[in-house]
Amino acid sequence: MSPKRMRFPRHSIIDISGLNGILSIFPGINTASVEPAVTFEQLVRETLNRGMLPAVVPPLPQITVGGAYASAAASGSSYRHGHFNRAVSRIEVVTGNGNVVQASRNDNPDLFYGCAGAMGTLGVVTMLQVHLIKSEEYVRLQYHPIGAAIGVLERVIGLPRETADTQPVDFVDGIMFSEDQGMMVLGKFYFLHVHGKLRCPPNKRCVACGWTIGSAQYNQNDDCLLEEVHVIDYLFRYNRGCFWMAIYGLPPFLKLPLRRHYTPEVMPASFWARAHQLHHPNTKYLLQTVEVPHETFVVFMKMLHDRPKIYPLWICPVKVFADIPRQNYSLLPRRSGYGFEVIIGI
Ligand SMILES: Cc1cc2nc3c(=O)[nH]c(=O)nc-3n(C[C@H](O)[C@H](O)[C@H](O)COP(=O)(O)OP(=O)(O)OC[C@H]3O[C@@H](n4cnc5c(N)ncnc54)[C@H](O)[C@@H]3O)c2cc1C
Known part of the structure; x- marks a missing residue:
């Protein structure tokens, strides 16, 4: 796209x-x-x-x-x-x-x-x-601040153990804000919205009412903060502001936090693209995702940090199944048993 x-x-x-x-x-x-x-x-x-x-x-x-x-x-x-x-x-x-x-x-x-x-x-x-x-109507999100890229792996590898007795986690992704600061967001389907009519806890920003990155950054000091959002708000959470691409090249009046907070629907990815084209017709921005085996994730993150050192980075673990006959399809990585790869959105 x-x-x-x-x-x-x-x-x-x-x-x-x-x-x-x-x-x-x-x-x-x-x-x-x-x-x-x-x-x-x-x-x-x-x-x-x-x-x-x-x-x-x-x-x-x-x-x-x-x-x-x-x-x-x-x-x-x-x-x-x-x-x-x-x-x-x-x-x-x-x-x-x-x-x-x-x-x-x-x-x-x-x-x-x-x-x-x-x-x-x-x-x-x-x-x-x-x-x-x-599906349920809501997703309950739990924010987990992490220190460095290795924290992503620890979190994901530890999940089956952590949730062995409880409802398994349905969604996992994260954002690295710098080399040593990031946030993993775990989600579970949830049938109730415990905050009643409020869309997020009082005085907090949540993915339903601001940019997802704003919500993750805002909640950084709040280990294990919980929030419930409507499933559609969660699924298309990065549409608002096009991940965080909207901070590049928009006219200043559209960057005001107040506007982000109260008028989220005016910033879908398609709006951002058009506004950006009008404002900076000659500047090009590239959004690139790279998928690496989890074994090389930390090394790759170190490489990215050395150059080009672009933050924030989107982090998305992807389960790899052993049931695909990979030996016949040489483009697919060879694996046995359960494994996962990590998508890094740059
Ligand atoms: C801002 C942005 C954020 C993104 N974020 C994510 C993300 O978080 N996760 C993710 O996985 N991907 C992401 N993507 C990538 C996106 O999923 C792919 O680019 C996807 O292919 C876009 O689908 P589209 O419907 O726009 O297809 P198009 O852009 O129209 O087509 C994409 C490719 O698919 C081919 N294609 C489309 N339809 C068919 C068909 N019927 N038969 C055969 N070939 C077909 C086209 O020939 C083309 O090569 C992102 C892309 C952008 C621009």
Whole structure:
């Protein structure tokens, strides 16, 4: 997804914007059949009406299901469910020779595993079956300040032990503000909003009413602070201010904390992109995510700190499953048993 509107000559693209329908939702078998140009905003609202959600929802609502599959997208629930493509059980693809092919773990597995993350190079996906999970209306968040990058690993590796007797954690992500200061945010589905009509604890900022980064920074000295937010506010929490990209290049009046706090809906990622383009037409900003095995995460963070030393960094652990026949797909890392990788958003 490019925040900048791209223009291509009509004859050089395959326009799939019309394939934007949710074909069916089968709550009984936890599955939705959707066309690729359906956005996650559409899909989340429709499935939530039935008390369900796609197992992985990328953090910007305008990302499409086809785009997320083509780029192996991930987000907070990837700690449990892996990349979005693992939540896809079947696809229909139009290949380069014009054939319409069905692919799943059993039918044409090469195409099925190959298309995930191939950015459209193996064909145009025209239908996807997406696995749904049961959702509650709220997410209860717990903020855990951490000292250094190693703290991310300690937190994530320790989680199965910590939650052995309680409800497991559904969402995990974090932000590093500097080399030795960060925040991990753990979330669990929650059916009640204990703060009644208030959207966050008094005198606190929460992800529902400000930028997520503001909330994380504000709560830094409050170990294990709890807050409950609506599940949609949580899932698309980085839409407001486009992670923290909105601090770059916006006209000063739009940066006021007061405005961020009280008018969050005027700062979605798409608004930021347009405002930035108008204000600084000749400056380019790049948002890059890098995914590394957890074994090399600390070394990689050290490298990033030496150069280019850009903060804040988004941190998102992604579960890697051993059930994918990785030996056949040389682009995938070889692993045995449970492991996880870490996405770093720069
Ligand atoms: C500001 C920003 C923040 C982001 N944050 C995250 C994040 O937190 N987590 C994450 O995982 N990703 C993130 N991304 C990346 C994003 O998930 C991918 O760029 C995704 O591919 C965008 O989907 P889209 O619907 O906009 O697709 P497009 O930009 O339209 O397409 C992306 C690619 O997918 C291919 N494609 C799209 N549809 C199909 C199809 N039907 N068949 C075959 N190929 C297809 C296109 O050819 C293209 O190569 C972010 C991107 C941006 C710009």
